[in-house]
Amino acid sequence: MKKTWVLYGIVIALLVLLGWWVLQQGQVLETPNNSVTLVQDAPMHFWDSILEGITHPLSIFLLQILTILSIARLLGWLIGKMGQPSVVGEIVAGILLGPSLLGWLAPDFSSFLFAPNSLGNLQLISQLGLVLFMFTVGMELDLRILRKSALDVIFISQSSIIVPYVGGIVLAWILYQNYAPAGVSFLAFALFIGIAMSITAFPVLARITQERGLNKTPLGSLALAAAAINDVLAWCILAAIIALVRTGPAHSALLTIGLSVLYVLFMLYIVRPLLARVANRFFSYETMNRTVIAVIFAVLLLSALMTEIIGIHALFGAFLAGVIIPQNEAFRHVIINKIEDLTVVLLLPLFFVFTGLRTQIGLLNTPELWQTCGLIILFAVLGKFIGSAIPARISGQNWHDSLALGALMNTRGLMELIVLNIGFDLGILSPEVFAMMVLMALATTFMTGPALNGLHWFQQKFGYKPDAIPVLPEETQQTPFRLLISFGQPRAGARLLQLAQQLHILGETHALHFTPNADISISEAEIFEKEGFEPILGLADRYHLPIQTHYKASNNVPQEIIQHANRGAYNLMLIGSSRPLFSSDETGGMVQTFFEGIDCAIGVLIDKGFSQIKKVLMVYYDEQDAHLLKLLHQCFEREHMPQFKVLSYAEPTEVAAPYVEKGNWVVQTNLEMSSFREYDLLILSRNFWEIIKLQRYELMAYAPSILILHPGNEPKD
Known part of the structure; x- marks a missing residue:
C-alpha cells in the first residue's frame, strides 16, 4: 500500500513538471504582435469585472x-x-x-x-x-x-x-x-x-x-x-x-x-x-x-x-x-x-x-x-x-x-x-x-x-340550535372515557394505540392526523389521509376496536390540534415526544405548546421500543402527582393487567391505601435509575420530569419507554 502511494506521488510530480515545461516553452512561440495585444488587453479592474458579472442578463x-x-x-x-x-x-x-x-x-x-x-x-x-x-x-x-x-x-x-x-x-x-x-x-x-x-x-x-x-x-x-x-x-x-x-x-x-x-x-x-x-x-x-x-x-x-x-x-x-x-x-x-x-x-x-x-x-x-x-x-x-x-x-x-x-x-x-x-x-x-x-x-x-x-359566529350566537338532549337521571348517566390519539408520523399513531390497548385506557377512541401543508391538491389530501391512518386503523381492526378519524391539511398544526382537543371534551390525549430543532428536550417545542393550551390530560410517550408491557413502574413524587392515581384506578384495577409498582418519594396518603395493602407501593427517597431496566414502561408526571432536569440524561440511559402525564384541566361542558 505504501509503495502505491509513493508511485502515485512520483507520477503526479512528473505530470506537474511536464506541464510547467510546456508552458515555458510555449512562451517562445509568442510573436511581438501577440505580446502587444496581451498588454493592451490587460485584465480589467476587479470591481469592474464584478459589476459586469452582476449586470449580465443571466445574473439579472x-x-x-x-x-x-x-x-x-x-x-x-x-x-x-x-x-x-x-x-x-x-x-x-x-x-x-x-x-x-x-x-x-x-x-x-x-x-x-x-x-x-x-x-x-x-x-x-x-x-x-x-x-x-x-x-x-x-x-x-x-x-x-x-x-x-x-x-x-x-x-x-x-x-x-x-x-x-x-x-x-x-x-x-x-x-x-x-x-x-x-x-x-x-x-x-x-x-x-x-x-x-x-x-x-x-x-x-x-x-x-x-x-x-x-x-x-x-x-x-x-x-x-x-x-x-x-x-x-x-x-x-x-x-x-x-x-x-x-x-x-x-x-x-x-x-x-x-x-x-x-x-x-x-x-x-x-x-x-x-x-x-x-x-x-x-x-x-x-x-x-x-x-x-x-x-x-x-x-x-x-x-x-x-x-x-x-x-x-x-x-x-x-x-x-x-x-x-x-x-x-x-x-x-x-x-x-x-x-x-x-x-x-x-x-x-x-x-x-x-x-x-x-x-x-x-x-x-x-x-x-x-x-x-x-x-x-x-x-x-x-x-x-x-x-x-x-x-x-x-x-x-x-x-x-x-x-x-x-x-x-x-x-x-x-x-x-x-x-x-x-x-x-x-x-x-x-x-x-x-x-x-x-x-x-x-x-x-x-x-x-x-x-x-x-x-x-353569527350561527353560534343567534342561529338555530338543535333541541337539547334530554338529561338522564343521575344514576343512569354514563359518561364514556374519551381518548384522543394525535400523531404526525403514521407509525406513531399505531404505537400510541398499542400503548392505550395494553393499559386498557381506550374507551371512545378518536385519532387525529394533520398534514402540515394546506397547499396540497384534493387528490393529494385523500392519499395522505389514507396513508396516515392506515397503520392505526389496521391495528384497530386487530383489536376489534371502533375508532373515529379526523384529518385536515393545515399550515398551523399546533393551533389546530389545540382547538380540536378543547372542542372535543376529551379525558386524555396521547401524543409522541417531539424534540425541537435546537434542543434535546423530549417535551419541548410543540409538546410544550400543548401543555400550555390544552384543557384535558396529556400523555407524552417517549417510545424506546416496547412490544408487550408486562411490568410497569410509576414514580410518585409529591401531592402534585395525585392525578397519577386516577390512571392507576382506571387501568390497574382490571384483570389481565400488567404488574405494576409505585415508587414514592412521599409517605402514602389515604388514597394510596389500596395499593399499599397489595404491596405495590414502595417508599424510596434515593432514586436508583439502574433498576428501571427490569420494567417495560415507566410512568411519571410532568411535575417530576421538570424536577429531574439535571438527571434526565441518566434517566434516558436506564429507562424503558416513558409515559409522561400532564394533568391539564377537567373537560369543559
Missing part, C-alpha cells in the same frame, strides 16, 4: 427569481398565519415588487432589477408556469362528485355564472365611456368584464375547504362541485370571447369556435382513450418511466400549441389536457407530484410579479377612480354572492350553508389574474381598469375567510 434573471421567490414565500407564510390562503400573500408580493411600491420607493433599484428589456424572459417563463398550472387544475377537477346532487350543482353553478355575468355587462355599460381603451368595441369590453365577474378560483377554493375541514361535508362537496362546473363553463366562454375578439368578423369567430369544438371532441374521444391505456399500465412511481412522462408533457404542450394556433389561447389547451387525463388517482398523483412543486413554488410567483409590474395602483390618484374601484368590487361580490346563495337556498340548503356557499364561490385568486392578464394582452383592459380588477381579485379572495368566520 437569477437575481429576479431569487428576489421573487424569497418575497413571495415570506408574504405567503405571513398571510397563512393570518388564516388566509398563501396565494393571497404571493399576489401581494407581486404588487409590492412592482411600480406600486418598489418602483415608488426605490425607482433606480427597481429599474435595475426589473429593467424593461429583461421582462420578456420573465413573461415567457411565467407563461410556461401558467400552462403547467392550468394542466394541474384540469387534473384536479373530479366531476364524479356531481353524482350525489347533480341537478342542484348544475343549477347553482350555472346561476353563479349567469348572474355575475349579467352584472358584469351592466358594469361594463357604466364603465365603457370613461374607461374602455380606444378602439375596443362595447361588445368585447362587456363580454370580458362579464367573464371577469364570473370566475371562481377552484384551486384556492379547494385549499380553503381543506384548511377548514369542509371538503368532506355536504357544504364543501357542493362548493367544490359547483366551482368545478363553474371553471369549465367559464373557460369555455372565455375561449369563445377570445376567438371573437381576435378574429373580428362574425364568420371568422364562428369558424374559430367550430374548430375549437372539433378539437375538444378529438381530445375527448381519441386522445383520452389512448391515455387511459397508458394509465392502466403505468400507474405508480415504480412503473412510470420517463418515456411516459415525456408522452404526458407532449400531449400537454401539443394541446396548448393547437389552441393557441386556433385562436383561443394556450391556457385553454393546457386546461383541457389536464381534464382528459384518466381518472386514475395513483396515475394523476404521480404526475401532479412531478409538476406541482416546480410550478407553485417557482414559476407561479414569477407570474404574480409580472402581474404586479403591470399593476400601477398609483394610477388610481383621484377619489373618482377609487369610487370606481369600490363599485367594481361591489358588483363582483354581490353578483357571485346572490348568484350562488339564492339558488342554494332555493335548492333546499339552509340559510347558513347558502350564505357560506356564496362566500366560498366569491373566491377568485389566481384564476382571476390569469383572465385579467389575457384581457390586458388583448388590449381590452386599460391600465387603470386592470389595476382596479387586480385589487378586486385580491379583495374577494381575502374576504372569504373572514366571511366564513362571521357566518360561523
Whole structure:
C-alpha cells in the first residue's frame, strides 16, 4: 500500500513538471504582435469585472427569481398565519415588487432589477408556469362528485355564472365611456368584464375547504362541485370571447369556435382513450418511466400549441389536457407530484410579479377612480354572492350553508389574474381598469375567510340550535372515557394505540392526523389521509376496536390540534415526544405548546421500543402527582393487567391505601435509575420530569419507554 502511494506521488510530480515545461516553452512561440495585444488587453479592474458579472442578463434573471421567490414565500407564510390562503400573500408580493411600491420607493433599484428589456424572459417563463398550472387544475377537477346532487350543482353553478355575468355587462355599460381603451368595441369590453365577474378560483377554493375541514361535508362537496362546473363553463366562454375578439368578423369567430369544438371532441374521444391505456399500465412511481412522462408533457404542450394556433389561447389547451387525463388517482398523483412543486413554488410567483409590474395602483390618484374601484368590487361580490346563495337556498340548503356557499364561490385568486392578464394582452383592459380588477381579485379572495368566520359566529350566537338532549337521571348517566390519539408520523399513531390497548385506557377512541401543508391538491389530501391512518386503523381492526378519524391539511398544526382537543371534551390525549430543532428536550417545542393550551390530560410517550408491557413502574413524587392515581384506578384495577409498582418519594396518603395493602407501593427517597431496566414502561408526571432536569440524561440511559402525564384541566361542558 505504501509503495502505491509513493508511485502515485512520483507520477503526479512528473505530470506537474511536464506541464510547467510546456508552458515555458510555449512562451517562445509568442510573436511581438501577440505580446502587444496581451498588454493592451490587460485584465480589467476587479470591481469592474464584478459589476459586469452582476449586470449580465443571466445574473439579472437569477437575481429576479431569487428576489421573487424569497418575497413571495415570506408574504405567503405571513398571510397563512393570518388564516388566509398563501396565494393571497404571493399576489401581494407581486404588487409590492412592482411600480406600486418598489418602483415608488426605490425607482433606480427597481429599474435595475426589473429593467424593461429583461421582462420578456420573465413573461415567457411565467407563461410556461401558467400552462403547467392550468394542466394541474384540469387534473384536479373530479366531476364524479356531481353524482350525489347533480341537478342542484348544475343549477347553482350555472346561476353563479349567469348572474355575475349579467352584472358584469351592466358594469361594463357604466364603465365603457370613461374607461374602455380606444378602439375596443362595447361588445368585447362587456363580454370580458362579464367573464371577469364570473370566475371562481377552484384551486384556492379547494385549499380553503381543506384548511377548514369542509371538503368532506355536504357544504364543501357542493362548493367544490359547483366551482368545478363553474371553471369549465367559464373557460369555455372565455375561449369563445377570445376567438371573437381576435378574429373580428362574425364568420371568422364562428369558424374559430367550430374548430375549437372539433378539437375538444378529438381530445375527448381519441386522445383520452389512448391515455387511459397508458394509465392502466403505468400507474405508480415504480412503473412510470420517463418515456411516459415525456408522452404526458407532449400531449400537454401539443394541446396548448393547437389552441393557441386556433385562436383561443394556450391556457385553454393546457386546461383541457389536464381534464382528459384518466381518472386514475395513483396515475394523476404521480404526475401532479412531478409538476406541482416546480410550478407553485417557482414559476407561479414569477407570474404574480409580472402581474404586479403591470399593476400601477398609483394610477388610481383621484377619489373618482377609487369610487370606481369600490363599485367594481361591489358588483363582483354581490353578483357571485346572490348568484350562488339564492339558488342554494332555493335548492333546499339552509340559510347558513347558502350564505357560506356564496362566500366560498366569491373566491377568485389566481384564476382571476390569469383572465385579467389575457384581457390586458388583448388590449381590452386599460391600465387603470386592470389595476382596479387586480385589487378586486385580491379583495374577494381575502374576504372569504373572514366571511366564513362571521357566518360561523353569527350561527353560534343567534342561529338555530338543535333541541337539547334530554338529561338522564343521575344514576343512569354514563359518561364514556374519551381518548384522543394525535400523531404526525403514521407509525406513531399505531404505537400510541398499542400503548392505550395494553393499559386498557381506550374507551371512545378518536385519532387525529394533520398534514402540515394546506397547499396540497384534493387528490393529494385523500392519499395522505389514507396513508396516515392506515397503520392505526389496521391495528384497530386487530383489536376489534371502533375508532373515529379526523384529518385536515393545515399550515398551523399546533393551533389546530389545540382547538380540536378543547372542542372535543376529551379525558386524555396521547401524543409522541417531539424534540425541537435546537434542543434535546423530549417535551419541548410543540409538546410544550400543548401543555400550555390544552384543557384535558396529556400523555407524552417517549417510545424506546416496547412490544408487550408486562411490568410497569410509576414514580410518585409529591401531592402534585395525585392525578397519577386516577390512571392507576382506571387501568390497574382490571384483570389481565400488567404488574405494576409505585415508587414514592412521599409517605402514602389515604388514597394510596389500596395499593399499599397489595404491596405495590414502595417508599424510596434515593432514586436508583439502574433498576428501571427490569420494567417495560415507566410512568411519571410532568411535575417530576421538570424536577429531574439535571438527571434526565441518566434517566434516558436506564429507562424503558416513558409515559409522561400532564394533568391539564377537567373537560369543559
